[in-house]
Amino acid sequence: MEITLTQPAGLVVSPAFSHVAVVPAGATTIYVGGQNGVDETGAVVSDDAGEQALRAVENARTALVSQGASLDDVISWTIYIRQDADLRAAYGAVAATLARDGAPPLVSAALVAGLAVPGAVIEVSAIAAVMRA
Template identity: 35%
Template sequence: MTRSITNPAGLHNPTAFGYSHIVSAPGEQVFIAGQYGSDETGAVVSEDFAGQVEQTFANLRTALAAAGLGPSDVVRIGTYVVGHDQSRLEVLLEHLHATWGTELPAQTLIGVASLALPGMLFEMDAVAVRPAGHA
């Protein structure tokens, strides 16, 4: 896929914060619902934030693969963090850079008081683009 990332002059360099300002790509949009640190039954796998983030990224990769896509097809993510602070941002940044390097999707990170289920500390949704002409 041809994905174009733009971090314009006049705006700060966002890569250290785990995102790109502008990402564009031709093709069909695919929307991935909020994934969280769950197993196949929907149960939260860990009380630990880092464990939940790790499982969330694994679940995102599973969802993308089911759509015939991969992380490089993701153009935007939304991240939701219970009790957001610098230590949690560092955990998230580690996974973002391990997954996308410096070619990061656009991202909005929102600190929240709680999420849908008891014990959930992190959730991530995504928008991917299926390259034109690929089913």
């Protein structure tokens, strides 16, 4: 059994996201809470949306690695971008992470009025699944 990501007939086909993820029994599911573009002290790394986005994804990667997973194991991303942020810079910075050979992960994105961390313009959370031997 394996983890599958699909784009069912009747739904738009996109190289950027899949529509359905199926995680079979026996897989370990890892949930990564919202990560902002902050350093290990909690300070926002930059005013630049792209730099914050890259750091937010790196923080998610660090959380995944701590549990024996990687960005390639992510089956679903949720991305919140502050509505006054440079959308192209923020989403553009994470787009490369979302792309992968084969089926891409599920992606939900929203523009929001604000985030809990002052100065943050992006927040990402992830769900990963890993088949364990």
